[in-house]
Amino acid sequence: MLRPLANHDSVAIERVATGASDDGAGKSEQGQFFYEFNLDDVVPPDHLVRKIDAMLDLGWVHEELALLFAHRSAIDRSELMIRMLIVGYVFAIRSERMICREVQVNLAYRWYCRLGIEDRIPDHSAFSRARHERFRESNVLRRVFERVVAICIAAGLVGGEAFSIDASLIKADVDKHKRAPGDQPIDWPKAEEASHAVREYLASLDAARSEDDGGDGPSSGESDGGRGGKPPKAVSLTDPQAAWVARKCMDPFFAYDANYLIDNKLGIIVDAEGTRANRIDEIAVTEIMIERVERRFGLAPERLAGDTAYGAAKLLKWLWDRGIAPHVPVWDKSKQTDGRFTKEDFVFDRDRNVYICPAGAALTHSGIVDQGRILPYRASKNDCSICTLKSQCTTAVARKVSRDIDEDVRDQVRALANTEAFQVSRRERKKVEVRFAHMKRIHRLDRLRLRGLSGAKDEVLLTATAQNLRRLAKLIWRPPQPIVGMPVA
The missing domain is CATH 3.30.420.10 (Ribonuclease H-like superfamily/Ribonuclease H)
Structure with a gap:
């Protein structure tokens, strides 16, 4: 467990320089000192770590993780690593290796982490083990949040x-050039040879496959994330769960x-x-x-x-x-951008279950539901062929308007x-x-x-x-x- 710092717990630091004298003369010039001070005294009262420490109690971390992982001796340092992670993310120290280095040399960080000057800092590799073995299994990061x-x-x-x-x-955190087309099978390495990110991806495919069709066989390596939908344009070979994103005006x-x-x-x-x-x-x-x-x-x-x-x-x-x-x-994909009549120009007659076009003709529901959500309403070819407004309406043989099964809610939201x-x-x-x-x-x-x-x-x-x-x-x-x-x- 973390050793609490007493209010008057003094520590001594020895800074040694070659050639220091024994009689005390010239100490300031030659740099040989014993410093004795209270670590609590050197942290300013308005320092951010003091404010965080006063507001957030983390004493429960050790007790709760000990109940879940009683057989693991590393539980004793879990609260310390949570405190170090808080220091890292609050002060934008992006590397766990750098977090360890900063806690090593920064007295305020040591104070917050309940470390004395003589206490050793965990190795950065301990964070990776704790993250995979304890923090994710116990969901402790969400509980802190x-x-x-x-x-x-x-x-x-x-x-x-x-x-x-x-x-x-x-x-x-990938090289975007290390990728493969999303519509082609990928020869992934065996689980024991793959990185954690690849293993996690393959496990998600297997889980999605089991949910979709009850299959118990291994994943075929399809790269649509197990959704059964359109495959992505590209899949990262380093981190396959990362999505290939294309936005306007950027690569x-x-x-x-x-x-x-x-x-x-x-x-x-x-x-x-x-x-x-x-x-x-x-x-x-x-x-x-x-x-x-x-x-x-x-x-x-x-x-x-x-x-x-x-x-x-x-x-x-x-x-x-x-x-x-x-x-x-409201997200509406039916909007026209070429100056022709939009869906808003058509009036829905709820009693007759038809749309009335600007020329007064009725668009009737064909009884087919596209994708389980969309109801298509179509005008008669005869009505459209003789309509004087057709050039303002559609280039197709007949105009079609789609209505979502929850269109009533969409209309209410539009009114808001x-x-x-x-x-x-x-x-x-x-x-x-x-x-x-x-x-x-x-x-x-x-x-x-x-x-x-x-x-x-x-x-x-x-x-x-x-x-x-x-x-x-x-x-x-x-x-x-x-x-x-x-x-x-």
Whole structure:
């Protein structure tokens, strides 16, 4: 276990220089000293580590991990490594090797980690073992994050009425040239010879295969992530779970998503999750995070702000059914960009279950549901052939309009866009963008250091924890006040 530092625990440091005298003369010039001081005295009272230490108790880490892994002697250093990781992510020390070096030489970091001058620092390789063997199995990093969120709630920093959701791309730690086409089989190495990231990827394929068809055979190596959908354009041979991302005005790269759910009151991150960089995962993790926040903290927002990526009908319906007003622009792929009539120019007659076109003709439902969600409505060829407005409507033989099975919810969400509350949410949503800017600029998480989806999850969670701790320290920490009647040094 960590040795607590007593208030008056003095330590001595000897700095030796060749040729020092024995009679004390010329000590300042020759640099031979014994320094005796209290480590607690050298850490300034307003140092960030003092604020964090006063707010976050980590004494539970050793006890709970000991219950789960009683046969492992390394549990004794788990709290120390959690403290060192907090130091690393709060102060943007991106390498575990550098974290060890900085804790070795920085007295404030030693103080926070409950280390005396004579105590040895764990080797950087111990972090990798702890991460794979203990931290992920016990989910301890998420539990640390949630304890910080609970402190924010108790301090009154979380309103709970309005949330915002967004995702930000983070480059994966790979060479983008070491890739293979996503539509071709890949000869992956055997599990015992593969890296952790490759083993994790192959395991995810096998798990998805078992869920999809009940098969118990090994994965064939298909590179669609086991989703059964369209394969990606490219797969990284170093970190196969990283997604190949192409954006306008930038070169393609491999990346993961950092997903943040924030409370709009003061921008506290109430949940965070690393995922593959695609829209499907962004939508799915939104539901997961909202449910988790309600389960963990009893927070059920009245409204959720997000950009168009969260405007899919399925998610809007899920939010609406839970009593959450989606302050999100509706995602509509049917909009015309060539000046022709858009879907909004067609009026839906609910009683007759038809759309009425600008010329007054009816578009009827054919009874076919595309992809289980889309209802196509088609005009008559005869009506379109004699229509004087056809040149403004379509180049096809007949016009078609699609309607989602949850179009009623989409219409209700569209109506929300005209409310004052929607405009307030739109302004407040910028707070999540600020959190991402801090994540990349202050905490330097513009590129991941760990590989694999589990590595992305760890780094996103630790960074969100560090951001909340900084926010806590800024908003609620106050320096200790002298006792009335006592002399002030």
